[in-house]
Amino acid sequence: MSLFRIDAQPARVPSWVLSWFLFAAGIIAYFYAAEQRHRENPDERVMPTVTQMVRAFQEAAAKPAEGAEAQEAPQTLIQRVRGSMLATDTIATARRFLISVALLFPAVLLGLHMAMFPYMGAFFLRFFQFFDKIVALSLLPILFIAFGIDELSKIMLIVIGVAPTVILDTVNLTKSVPREQIVKGFTLGAGDFAIAYRIVLKQIFPRVLNSIRLNLKAVMLFLFAGEMIASTDGLAYRIALLRRHMGMDTILPYVLWVALLLFAVDLGMSTLNKKLHPWFQE
Amino acid sequence: MSLGRFLILLAVLAPGSFAQKPSFTVGWSVYVGWNPYYYMQKSGILKKWADKYGVAIKVQRFDYAPSLDAFVAKNIDACAMTNMEALDMPAAAGVDTSAIIVGDYSNGNDAVITRGGVTLGQIPGRQVLIVEKTVSQYLIERGMAMNGLDSQIKKIKYLNTSDADIASAFITNPGKQVVVTWKPMVSQIAKAKDVRIVFNSSQIPGEILDLLVVRTEVLKKPDGDKFAKAITGAWYEVMGQMTGPAADKTLTSIAEGSEDTLASYKEQLSTTHMFYTPQSAVEQTTAPDLKKTMDLVRKFCFSHGLLGEKTASADDVAIQFPDASVLGKPDRVRLRFNPAYMQMAAQGKL
Amino acid sequence: MSIQIQNAIVEYASRRILNGIDLEIDAGEFVSIVGETGCGKSTLLRLILAEEHPTEGRVLVRGRERKRPDRTCGYVPQRYSLFPDKTVLDNVTFGPEVTAGRFFGRRGFREEALRYLRHTGLSEADAKKYPHQLSGGMQQRVAIAQALIMKPPVLLMDEAFSALDPGTRRGMQRLMKDLWHESGTTVVFVTHNTREAVCLGTRVIALKKNERGSAVALDMDVPHLDFDSDEDELARLIADVESSCWQGTALAHLQPS
Secondary structure: OHHHOOOOOOOHHHHHHHHHHHHHHHHHHHHHHHHHHHHHOOOOOOOOOHHHHHHHHHHHHHOOOOOOOOOOOOOOHHHHHHHOHHHHHHHHHHHHHHHHHHHHHHHHHHHHHHHHOHHHHHHHHHHHHHHOOOOHHHHHHHHHHHHOOOHHHHHHHHHHHHHHHHHHHHHHHHHOOOHHHHHHHHHOOOOHHHHHHHHHHHHHHHHHHHHHHHHHHHHHHHHHHHHHHEEOOOHHHHHHHHHOOOOHHHHHHHHHHHHHHHHHHHHHHHHHHHHHOOOOOO | OOHHHHHHHHHHHHHHHHOOOOEEEEEEEOOOOOOHHHHHHHOOHHHHHHHHHOOEEEEEEEOHHHHHHHHHOOOOOEEEEEHHHHHHHHHOOOOOEEEEEEEEEEOOOEEEEEEOOOOHHHOOOOEEEEOOOOHHHHHHHHHHHHOOOHHHHHHOEEEEEOHHHHHHHHHOOOOOOEEEEEOOHHHHHHOOOOEEEEEEHHHOOOOOEEEEEEEHHHHHOHHHHHHHHHHHHHHHHHHHHHHOOOHHHHHHHHHHOOOOOHHHHHHHHHOEEEOOOHHHHHHHHHOOHHHHHHHHHHHHHHHOOOOOOOOOOHHHOEEEOOOOOEEOOHHHEEEEEOOHHHHHHHOOOO | OOEEEEEEEEEEOOEEEEEEEEEEEOOOOEEEEEOOOOOOHHHHHHHHHOOOOOOEEEEEEOOEOOOOOOOOEEEEOOOOOOOOOOOHHHHHHHHHHHHHOOOOOOHHHHHHHHHHHHHOOOOHHHHOOOHHHOOHHHHHHHHHHHHHOOOOOEEEEEOOOOOOOHHHHHHHHHHHHHHHHHHOOEEEEEEOOHHHHHHHOOEEEEEEEEOOEEEEEEEEEOOOOOOOOOHHHHHHHHHHHHHHHOOOHHHHHHOOO
C-alpha cells in the first residue's frame, strides 16, 4: 500500500487533489452542520451560513463601526472603504504589529552581541534564558503600571513576550557560525565589529529572518491578547465585542482575514529573504 | 478472572448504570447572586431535590461569557444571567428562553466610579474603562439619561477592558478617570485614592435583574418540568438557609465557592436586593414595573445592535410576561418570564 | 627566525594534547607537519595562529607573542574557508577592503583580486559566483587567493587539501609549491598524508602521540624531494617518517597517497 512507502511518488493530479481534501471536508462538514442548525432555528447565530458571512464581511468593509466619530459623508469608494470598520480595525492592528516586528530587529542585534562578545554574553544570557520562560500575560498588572493601558503597553506586551525568544534564537544562530570564519576574519585584518557585522551578521541574516517569520504567530497572539484586554480599536478588539452578542457571522470572516494577512506578511518576508540573499541555500 | 468472564460481567452490570435518570446541567459564574449554586451542590441540597423528582442535576462553573456561549450553543440546559443578557444572547439568537427564577436585582453592585472629582456631566469626552456592551454600559447610559444628559451619550469614549483586568488597569493608570464595573472589582477600586461613585445600580432599582433561565423547549418536556421544580425547590431551600438561624455558616460556605471571605461576601450582599422568599420574587415578576424595565433594556440592546443585524426592530425579539402580555411581535416571542415554579414554591407545592 | 615555539604544552582538563614542543621555523621555509589523526597537529597550528594559547611555554611569531589571530598569519582551513554570503571576488577583496577602512570602494581592489584569482587558476567568470556554486578544489583556490592578497609573512594551512579528490589534490599541490616559490612566504602545512607532506615541504616534522601527549618525533630537511622524484627514495622516506610517528608501522606501506 503506497500510503506508507517512503519512496512513494504521487503523481501531480492525485497529489493536488489530496492536498485540498481536508479543506473540502472541513467546509462541507461545517455547512452541513450550519444548515441543520438553521433549519431548526432560523435565527441561529452560532454557525452562520456563507451568505450571512459574506454579507457581514461586505458590511464591515463598507460601513464604519458603530459609535465611530461621525465624519463628513464619504464621497469616493476609496474614502468609504478607508472609513469602514474593517479598514480602521485592520490599520490599528497592523500598525501595532509592524511596530512590534520592527522592534524585534534590535533584539536580533542584542543576541548577536551576546553571542560574539563574551562579556555581554555573561551579562545578559542567563537573564534572558530565565525571562523567556515568564509568561508575559501574567505580568499584565505590572505592565499596566509601567506602560499604561494604551498603545505602549500593548507593544511592550508583544516585545516582552517574543523578544527573548528571538534573542536566544539569534544567539544560537550566531554560535553556529563556524569558528574558522571568525579566525579567517582576524587573519584578513578585520576588527571585532567588522567580524560581527560584515562576516557573522551577514551570514546569519537569512536564518534570522526565518526565525522572525516563525515568531509572527506569537506576535499576533500577544497582540490579540493585548487588544482583547484593553483597547479602543483593532481586529481583536472587534472580535471581543462581537462575541458579546454572538456575531459569529462577522467573527469568522475576521479570523480568516487575519489568517490571510499573516500569510501575506509571511510570504512577503520569504520573498524578501530570497531577493536579499540569493546565496542562501536552505 | 479471564478476559471473557470480565467482559460478560461488565455487560451485565453496565445496563444498570445506563438506566440513568435524565440529566440536566446548570451553568453559573462567580457573582454574589449566583454563588448559591455552588453551595447547593456542595451541601447535598441539590441532590436531595433532584432525587425527589427523579432527575440528575449538575452545576458547572464557567466564566460569565463562556457560560452564555454554552447556553446559546445548547450545551447546558440552564444558566444564571442578567435580564439584559437573557435578551441579547439566547433570545436574539433564536433560542426561546424562559426565566424561571428571579434571584435578585443589583442594588449598588454595579457602579460608575470617577477620580479627581469628575462628575457625571463631565464624563463625555473622557475615556471610560468598561466592558462594552454589557450591563455596565447600560448602567452608565441610564445614569446619563436620568440626569438629562441623553444627548451626551454619543460623546462618551469607551475603552473596552476585560473584567479580569479592569480594576488593576484603572488603579495603576491615574490618567484614566472613569471606570464602570461591578463588585468585587468596585470594592477594590473604591479603596484607591481620590475616587468616588457617581452613579450606581441602587439608583435604578429592579432594572438589573439576575435570573435563572432555561431553554423553553426543555421545560415543555415532562423531565424538564421536573428539573425546573427540583432546582426551584433547591434554590429556595438555600435562600431559607441564608436567612435562617445558621445563616453565617451557610454564607461562609457559599463564599468559599469563590474563594471569598464571609465579611466580603456579606458586603456584596448588602448591595444586592435578594428575593429570599418565593413570594417576593413572584411579586417582582408580576409587577408592571418589569415591563417598563424590559422596555428600557430592549431599547438599549437594539440601539447598540445587540439584538442581531437581521433584526429590523426591537419588536422582533419579543418578551412575554406572566400576564400573557407581549412586548413586541406576538409571533416572535423569545424571552418569557415564567413565575409558575416560583409560585409553586410560594404555595409550598414543591 | 620567523616562528619560535618554546616548550609549548597544551592541556585540557588534565588531558595533554601537546607535551613540550620545541620548534623553530625560519622565514621562507615550507614546513610540513604530519602525524596521525588526533596527534595535535592542528592544535600546534592554532598555537602559531594564536587562536589558542599554550598552557605552558611560549609561541613567538616574528618575535612577538600574540593574543589573537591577526594579519601576520594567513589561514586556509580545511572547510568553511570562504564567506558564503559573498561572491568569489568579494571574498578576495574582503581583506584589503576591511584593512583600508571604509573610504576605499570595492573598485580599488578589483584588479588586484582578479590577478590573484587568475594566479590560482580561476577566471573572471568565476569571480561573480558564490562559493556554493564552486567545486571543493575551486573553493580552496579562492581561499588561497584570499589569504595571499594580504601578503602575509606566514601562511598556515590546516589540512587544506584533505577533502579533495586525488586528481584535484595533485593540481592544488603543484599550485601550492609554485605560489610558494614566487612569494617567498613562510608556509606551515598540516596534513595527515605523508606523501603530501614529504613532497610539498622542504622540511618535514612528524608529531608522535604518546601516552603523555604529542611531541616532535622527527625533524628532517628534504628540499630536494618532489612529486616527480624517484619513487623508491620517496617510499623509503615516507616509511621513515611514518615509522617514527605512526603507532603500528606495519600499516605504513598501505597508506594511500
